[in-house]
Amino acid sequence: MIAATHLQGLFLKNGLPVVAAAAVAAISTAGAASVTLLDEDDVVHPPHYPWRHQGYFSSFDHAALRRGFQVYRQVCASCHSLQYIRFRELVGVTHTTQEVKDMAQDVDVLDGPNDIGEMFERPGKPYDVMPSPYPNKETGRAANGGAYPPDLSLMVKARHNGADYVMALLTGYCEAPAGKEMMPGLYYNPYFPGGAISMPPPLQDAGVEYEDGTEATISQQARDIAQFLSWTAEPESEDRKKNACKYLTVLAFMALSAGYYKRWKWSPLKTRQIAYVKGTHGASLH
Known part of the structure; x- marks a missing residue:
C-alpha cells in the first residue's frame, strides 16, 4: 500500500489521469495479496518418499499399479x-x-x-473411457x-511434488490443533x-482386500494409489524411456561413426x- 500511494502521488504530480494511478494501486495491492498467500504458515510441505519409477531408467512397479487401480x-x-484414461490403456x-x-x-x-x-445404453468396450461417477458437475456438487x-x-502433474502430495494427503488426516476452528463438514x-x-478420510486399514495378499494398511493403500x-x-512414461534409450544409443554410434569418418x-x-622454395619460379624462366 505504501508503494501504491507513492506511485499514485507521482501520477497526480505529473498530471496523469487518476485512472492510471488507481490501476497501479490495484496491481500493487494484488501483488501484496499474492505474497501473503505464499507466506501462509498453515500449509505443510509433503516429505519426499522414495519412488521406484522416478529414475531415468526406472519403470513402474506393476504389482503396485494393479493394487492402486483396485x-x-x-x-x-x-x-x-479418470476421464483421460481408457480401459485399453490398462x-x-x-x-x-x-x-x-470383462x-x-x-x-x-x-x-x-x-x-x-x-440415445441408448450399451456394454462398455475397451476403447471407452473410465466411467464418471456423476453425469455432470452440478450433480457432483450437489452430492458433495x-x-x-x-x-x-x-x-499428480497438477500438484507440486504430486506423488509425495497424494501420499502425504491421504495419510495426513489428524485432529485440528488448538485454536484451529473447523467448519461443519x-x-x-x-x-x-x-x-x-x-x-473425509477415504482410506481405512483393511478397507480393501488385495488380490495378491498384501496387507492393506492405510499407508500401503496410499502408496499404491499414488503410484497408480x-x-x-504419464501412461506413456515407460515407452518414452525405452525409446530414449534406443535413440540415444543409435545417436552415440552415429556420432562415433561421423567422428571416425x-x-x-x-x-x-x-x-x-x-x-615454398625461394627463387624457383625465377630460375625456370632462364
Whole structure:
C-alpha cells in the first residue's frame, strides 16, 4: 500500500489521469495479496518418499499399479473420475486383455444416437473411457455439499511434488490443533492448503482386500494409489524411456561413426606439408 500511494502521488504530480494511478494501486495491492498467500504458515510441505519409477531408467512397479487401480475402483471411483484414461490403456500394465474386456462389459455406456435419433445404453468396450461417477458437475456438487470432486487423471502433474502430495494427503488426516476452528463438514489435513478439506478420510486399514495378499494398511493403500495416479498422469512414461534409450544409443554410434569418418577423410589434408622454395619460379624462366 505504501508503494501504491507513492506511485499514485507521482501520477497526480505529473498530471496523469487518476485512472492510471488507481490501476497501479490495484496491481500493487494484488501483488501484496499474492505474497501473503505464499507466506501462509498453515500449509505443510509433503516429505519426499522414495519412488521406484522416478529414475531415468526406472519403470513402474506393476504389482503396485494393479493394487492402486483396485484402491481407485473400490474407494476413489465413487467420487472421482479418470476421464483421460481408457480401459485399453490398462492392457499389459495392470490387467490382461481378457480382464480388461470383462471389466469394460460390466459398465453401461451411453451411446448414440441410433437410426431413429435416440440415445441408448450399451456394454462398455475397451476403447471407452473410465466411467464418471456423476453425469455432470452440478450433480457432483450437489452430492458433495457444493464441492465438486476433481478428476484424478492428471492430479499428480497438477500438484507440486504430486506423488509425495497424494501420499502425504491421504495419510495426513489428524485432529485440528488448538485454536484451529473447523467448519461443519470439513476435516483437518495439514498438507491441504488452508488445512480444511471437505473430503473425509477415504482410506481405512483393511478397507480393501488385495488380490495378491498384501496387507492393506492405510499407508500401503496410499502408496499404491499414488503410484497408480503417477501412471495415469504419464501412461506413456515407460515407452518414452525405452525409446530414449534406443535413440540415444543409435545417436552415440552415429556420432562415433561421423567422428571416425571425419578424421579419416581429413587426415591427408591435415598432415600434408606444403613447402615454398625461394627463387624457383625465377630460375625456370632462364
